[in-house]
Amino acid sequence: xxxxxxxxxxxxxxxxxxxxxxxxxxxxxxxxxxxxxxxxxxxxxxxxxxxxxxxxxxxxxxxxxxxxxxxxxxxxxxxxxxxxxxxxxxxxxxxxxxxxxxxxxxxxxxxxxxxxxxxxxxxxxxxxxxxxxxxxxxxxxxxxxxxxxxxxxxxxxxxxxxxxxxxxxxxxxxxxxxxxxxxxxxxxxxxxxxxxxxxxxxxxxxxxxxxxxxxxxxxxxxxxxxxxxxxxxxxxxxxxxxxxxxxxxxxxxxxxxxxxxxxxxxxxxxxxxxxxxxxxxxxxxxxxxxxxxxxxxxxxxxxxxxxxxxxxxxxxxxxxxxxxxxxxxxxxxxxxxxxxxxxxxxxxxxxxxxxxxxxxxxxxxxxxxxxxxxxxxxxxxxxxxxxxxxxxxxxxxxxxxxxxxxxxxxxxxxxxxxxxxxxxxxxxxxxxxxxxxxxxxxxxxxxxxx
Numbered sequence: 001x002x003x004x005x006x007x008x009x010x011x012x013x014x015x016x017x018x019x020x021x022x023x024x025x026x027x028x029x030x031x032x033x034x035x036x037x038x039x040x041x042x043x044x045x046x047x048x049x050x051x052x053x054x055x056x057x058x059x060x061x062x063x064x065x066x067x068x069x070x071x072x073x074x075x076x077x078x079x080x081x082x083x084x085x086x087x088x089x090x091x092x093x094x095x096x097x098x099x100x101x102x103x104x105x106x107x108x109x110x111x112x113x114x115x116x117x118x119x120x121x122x123x124x125x126x127x128x129x130x131x132x133x134x135x136x137x138x139x140x141x142x143x144x145x146x147x148x149x150x151x152x153x154x155x156x157x158x159x160x161x162x163x164x165x166x167x168x169x170x171x172x173x174x175x176x177x178x179x180x181x182x183x184x185x186x187x188x189x190x191x192x193x194x195x196x197x198x199x200x201x202x203x204x205x206x207x208x209x210x211x212x213x214x215x216x217x218x219x220x221x222x223x224x225x226x227x228x229x230x231x232x233x234x235x236x237x238x239x240x241x242x243x244x245x246x247x248x249x250x251x252x253x254x255x256x257x258x259x260x261x262x263x264x265x266x267x268x269x270x271x272x273x274x275x276x277x278x279x280x281x282x283x284x285x286x287x288x289x290x291x292x293x294x295x296x297x298x299x300x301x302x303x304x305x306x307x308x309x310x311x312x313x314x315x316x317x318x319x320x321x322x323x324x325x326x327x328x329x330x331x332x333x334x335x336x337x338x339x340x341x342x343x344x345x346x347x348x349x350x351x352x353x354x355x356x357x358x359x360x361x362x363x364x365x366x367x368x369x370x371x372x373x374x375x376x377x378x379x380x381x382x383x384x385x386x387x388x389x390x391x392x393x394x395x396x397x398x399x400x401x402x403x404x405x406x407x408x409x410x411x412x413x414x415x416x417x418x419x420x421x422x423x424x425x426x427x428x429x430x431x432x433x434x435x436x437x438x439x440x441x442x443x444x445x446x447x448x449x450x
Contacts, residue, residue, distance in 0.1 A: 017198060029074065043060070050119060101149070105151050105152045107126075120171065127152055140193050241308055243333070258391075282381075283340045283380075284396070284399050285375055286377070288407065290411040292331035334396075356371065374411045375406060385425050418449055
């Protein structure tokens with residue numbers, strides 16, 4: 001933290017302490033001012049038949065009137081106080097304390113009579129009580145405390161000295177000793193309050209900084225979560241085509257397919273079994289662009305990327321919104337059809353093949369080319385009466401085999417994987433098929449049909 005920041009920090013602490021002093025002072029003043037009215041009325045009652053009533057009444061009314069005026073001033077404070085005006089309010093309050101102390105202290109001028117000792121003691125007792133009360137109420141602001149207590153005590157004490165008797169002189173000395181004790185206590189209480197207010201300021205600042213840091217941390221955490229989700233999303237998207245990539249297909253889609261097939265099996269064979277449409281399931285189509293290497297060799301890799309993007313668009317044009325098309329790598333793609341009928345699978349595969357074959361693809365330098373593709377397809381569940389009898393890994397293995405067969409047999413064709421034992425109820429036979437797929441292919445239990 002630089003020097004300017006340190007100075008600004010110290011200035012803020014000082015302003016906070018002064019504003020809090022003023023706030024506490026105003027609250028204490030509002031609670032303590034009724035004592036001025038009460039004491040004035042008590043003095044009037046006690047002195048009613050002792051001294052001239054006219055100055056007594058005038059003195060009492062002045063104290064009451066000024067007390068009410070001070071309440072009016074406090075109302076303006078409560079309604080319109082601004083931090084920037086705290087010095088002005090402190091000055092106004094200081095003036096009001098000087099006037100209030102002078103008005104009440106004027107009792108020494110008009111009311112004291114050396115011939116009535118009991119009244120001297122009574123009046124000085126009242127004045128001392130006002131000083132003691134100001135210690136409890138105004139110690140938080142020493143200027144206010146001294147301005148009020150000195151003016152309240154000064155005139156009566158001066159009169160006692162002026163009267164010149166041994167008793168009045170002793171009373172005046174005791175009054176000054178009492179005031180000195182009150183002053184020491186006021187300074188100590190003021191210092192303790194200052195330390196408390198500074199500590200509270202520092203604590204509030206720490207809490208504010210903590211809350212600020214907490215909000216920043218929460219914001220950063222939300223941003224981090226959002227970016228992590230975005231990163232995961234990006235990590236499962238092929239950057240060139242915008243299609244789902246291999247990670248999505250095997251990390252996200254594969255478990256969902258397995259869960260769906262397990263649910264399918266439970267619905268058909270569980271305790272709460274119910275009729276299920278056997279012809280509905282998942283369709284998996286593996287697609288490879290024929291002779292894609294020639295595109296790169298003849299037109300350049302930029303042209304190859306252009307073809308891959310356009311090829312992706314052709315695939316999207318033929319599938320439903322809920323289906324998934326992904327790029328496995330290079331020029332190989334896969335389509336996962338959800339809740340599809342087996343009869344629809346071959347029809348869709350042929351539509352895709354024809355759509356690609358009759359499309360024109362743009363490459364660099366505004367050149368146009370045509371391409372074809374080969375497709376392998378499989379319907380899942382593979383066994384009608386045992387939906388969970390084959391793992392998804394086996395499905396992808398077989399559909400790749402079908403794609404390989406399509407390319408080996410001239411390309412630009414579709415090849416479907418079918419099971420000769422699909423309707424068989426013998427679970428042990430079906431397990432033997434999935435245990436060694438290549439042997440099942442050789443035994444013609446698994447067939448590839450064009």
